[in-house]
Amino acid sequence: VLPDLKDKVALITGAGSGIGRAAALLLARQGMKVCLVDLKDDRLKQTKQEIESAGGQAMTVEIDISDPNQVEQAFEQTAKTWGRINFVFANAGINGVLAPIEDMKSEDWDRTLSVNLKGTFLCVKHAIPHMKEIGGSIVITSSINGSRTFSGFGMTAYSSSKAGQVAFAKMAALELAQYKIRVNAICPGSIKTNIGENTQPTAELEKIKIPIEYPEGNQPLEHAPGQPEQVANLVAFLASDASNHISGTELFMDGAESLL
Numbered sequence: 001v002l003p004d005l006k007d008k009v010a011l012i013t014g015a016g017s018g019i020g021r022a023a024a025l026l027l028a029r030q031g032m033k034v035c036l037v038d039l040k041d042d043r044l045k046q047t048k049q050e051i052e053s054a055g056g057q058a059m060t061v062e063i064d065i066s067d068p069n070q071v072e073q074a075f076e077q078t079a080k081t082w083g084r085i086n087f088v089f090a091n092a093g094i095n096g097v098l099a100p101i102e103d104m105k106s107e108d109w110d111r112t113l114s115v116n117l118k119g120t121f122l123c124v125k126h127a128i129p130h131m132k133e134i135g136g137s138i139v140i141t142s143s144i145n146g147s148r149t150f151s152g153f154g155m156t157a158y159s160s161s162k163a164g165q166v167a168f169a170k171m172a173a174l175e176l177a178q179y180k181i182r183v184n185a186i187c188p189g190s191i192k193t194n195i196g197e198n199t200q201p202t203a204e205l206e207k208i209k210i211p212i213e214y215p216e217g218n219q220p221l222e223h224a225p226g227q228p229e230q231v232a233n234l235v236a237f238l239a240s241d242a243s244n245h246i247s248g249t250e251l252f253m254d255g256a257e258s259l260l
């Protein structure tokens, strides 16, 4: 049975697609008012329409989560519209440019770290003023790439950002416990989403001559990539009071893929 989230307010980044979209639909179905955050994109409006036609309540804010002022404004607008913020899903992310380390351009490294890691920091930073009086829950989408599984070469920037998100979640959980703000990282394995659109492999990857093939989507439990809706179930649990003793953890949701 999924938790009742009636009358709570959520801000969800990356809500136009994939995991963020699935979480937004589920949280709204469970009674949350949801602020959908993403880059300017028609898909964001589609998520809003879907929520509203199912009887839910949603607003949209189009920003780049790596921009400090835009992130602050997104939180302000949400609090102004719905009166409070109880839950933040810091989920937007990119695979970015994939290249061998010696060919990785510094600006490409920066972009991946800036969206995935700095974007997460900014979402947590700007959530605090809205949550410190009332408590709250924050979930950060990391990945099994942050700690365990190889999933293709050229992903040093991505993996570093995902590992950084886990460390950040743990430190934030300690620091924010005094405000009863819980912070957890979730680590999905391969999930069927549109992340390929934000993946830019380079020709230089051919230079890496190590004969390891990533068993794409070969998860022991399902022999296929997971679905965003499966991740959304975990997000709803972490958003709810049913998880009120869970903070500072990294939770794998990967059909046992990280054990390969």
Ligand code: NAD
Pocket: 013, 014, 015, 016, 017, 018, 019, 020, 037, 038, 039, 041, 063, 064, 065, 066, 091, 092, 093, 094, 095, 115, 141, 142, 143, 144, 187, 188, 189, 190, 191, 192, 193, 194, 195, 196, 197, 198
């Ligand atoms: P997706 O591409 O379907 O969705 C990501 C969304 O984030 C998109 O709508 C995109 O527009 C948005 N976004 C990207 N950069 C942004 C920015 N700078 N500002 C605002 N929004 C931005 O991909 P997804 O798989 O749903 O990815 C969600 C998260 O899940 C990411 O953090 C990703 O690293 C993580 N993840 C994905 C997988 C997977 O296999 N799909 C596995 C592990 C972790």
